[in-house]
Amino acid sequence: MISGRFDHVGLNVTDLPGMTRWYCDTLGMEIFFEFALDHVDFHGVMLRHPDGYHIELLHRPGATTGIQATNPVEAALTLGYSHFALDVPEVDPVYGALIAAGASDRMSPRPSPEPGVRMAFVADPEGNLIELLDRTAVRMREAA
Structure with missing residues (x-):
């Protein structure tokens, strides 16, 4: 059996600054750290909630829409x-x-x-x- 604890979920987004604000404003999260892989134009923001969970928002130009479920x-x-x-x-x-x-x-x-x-x-x-x-x-x- 492998021991571990769930760490975070990653979401690919089109508007990294806008979605960062939305998650911080609505869920009370804060920016834990930001990163960039400039050689592939890939940026991310790790958000942390006071309760301990994390959401990683990821952005890369040219990404295409995936699941857009209505329910x-x-x-x-x-x-x-x-x-x-x-x-x-x-x-x-x-x-x-x-x-x-x-x-x-x-x-x-x-x-x-x-x-x-x-x-x-x-x-x-x-x-x-x-x-x-x-x-x-x-x-x-x-x-x-």
């Missing part, structure tokens, strides 16, 4: 990256705040197929899917 079920028709998920204390207000900040609805808040979990999906301004999960009831049940 998570459609995203499952394409192999590879689908979405990343955030465990939040309450799905509904976070969903509303992200929509107000420019995210688009992909699945409104509702019960998850996982018992005791509430979920929703939004897409960031470039169409990357973000799942919101509230596992509060599950954690309370496990702690009892």
Whole structure:
């Protein structure tokens, strides 16, 4: 068995400065470090959230659009990256705040197929899917 801890998810974006601002402003992330591979015109920004997770935003001119799913079920028709998920204390207000900040609805808040979990999906301004999960009831049940 290999031991390790999940470190980050990488998203390819067309507007690196704009998406950096969006993730910092909406999710409370901060720039951890920036890098450039000038010989291939490739730039990136690693963002860090106070809760410890990281999102790496990557930009290379000439990149083409990949998955642009209208919902998570459609995203499952394409192999590879689908979405990343955030465990939040309450799905509904976070969903509303992200929509107000420019995210688009992909699945409104509702019960998850996982018992005791509430979920929703939004897409960031470039169409990357973000799942919101509230596992509060599950954690309370496990702690009892």
